[in-house]
Amino acid sequence: MAEQAIALVDCNSFYASCERVFRPDLQRVPIVVLSNNDGCVIARSADAKPFVKMGAPYFQIKNDLRRHGIVPFSSNYALYGDMSERVMTVIEGMVPAVEIYSIDEAFADLTGVPGDLEQIGRQIRARVLKYTGIPTGVGIATTKTLAKLANHSAKKWQRQTGGVVDLRDPGRRDKVLRVLPVSDVWGVGRRMTEHLNAQGIKTAWDLAQADAWTLRKQFSVVIEKTARELRGTPCLTLDEAAPPKKEICSSRMFGKRLQDIESIRQAVATYTATACEKLRAQQSVCRQIRVGVRTGMHNPDEAKYAKGVALQLPWATDDTRMITHYAMHALEQAYRAGYSYSKAEVMLLDLCQRTEITGDLFAPQQSAESTKVMTVLDEINARWGRGTLRPGRVELQPEWGMRREMMSQSYTTRLDQLWRVSG
16 A cells, blocks of 8 residues: 655745736735735735734834835735635646645645656646746645645745655654754644643654653643654545534624714625625535624723624524524624724524435425525626625625725736736
8 A cells, every 4th residue: 555645735925926926026026915904914925024023013014114115915815715726726637636725725645646756746836836826835745744844844945945845755754853843843833832842842853752642641632643643654634625614704894993883784794695605605504693793902092892692593594685684683782882893793603514404394494495596696696706696785895894905906806907918
């Protein structure tokens, strides 16, 4: 039986790289991407990292960015999501199986693939760059945790490695484990690093050599599995299909403070419609909804208030109209006049798959007509663009929408914003 071989393909500075694809004039210009409402830094190009900390508030560093020649962008999630799909499609066309781990990284199963796997990693990297313009790093190993570490090494020593590292060889694997701090290991956060350091575990090598059962007793089964994976023993499988979510949340900060309930109703209706799209995409239905609102919590001169209300739905449903109806009732109970609200949140709870519902002759259930209407809604929006058909309360460009004053064009998802090349 062939030894397991897992590759992790990870996009380099993904959000910033997406911005550069359609702005070749910025190839050698440092870039940062900001969070919702242009709040804080959530992504940095490699050349911006020495000057900007992750999470730095934009209003505090605005002058510093200008001084260092760093170009800020508002987050453009439509662009990033579409570019991610393109990257994943390229990877899926080159390997037997893929687990999409996040918007910018995927595990690929190379077990039994003939040829030099390091060279195959370079081919994947070259093809993704050629077809999408997105640079990547590729780490190859016998376990997912080691593949993560190999990918980290490929990026850390990119000049020496060319962006691809293969750690299947035990000698090379141990050499890397000895020089990388334990904080670089997948799943080991800051607090766990402190606990492990207190036990004398400073490097990835130390964690790999630690007694697995002692790690389980002192910390958790997760750390035990991590140590076993670092030794080359597979404990984590490749999941080609992501399991359906147990709850779905749609929430954003408003672009400005809202006081009147009507504007908040529009926001809640918009968030509910978005959540219901995600619900139907994973073939689920929900039986409970929770709506929450809150004011800003950091201004000492601003009155503070937060409340969430959960309501049980009469039957399991994915009908945007019914769920929105109950969301409005929940909002009425949560809202209190006299406050300036900064955020609303909609959560779909108690989810299950459609196939898990047992029919009951006497219990109410979603009608076939409702299911057809929702199917048509999704088909029209999939073909003609999101928001083409939507509930009447949902605004495409609301006054309370996010501030995104520095957002790039939607080059790949809107016909009126296609990339133009002048001769």
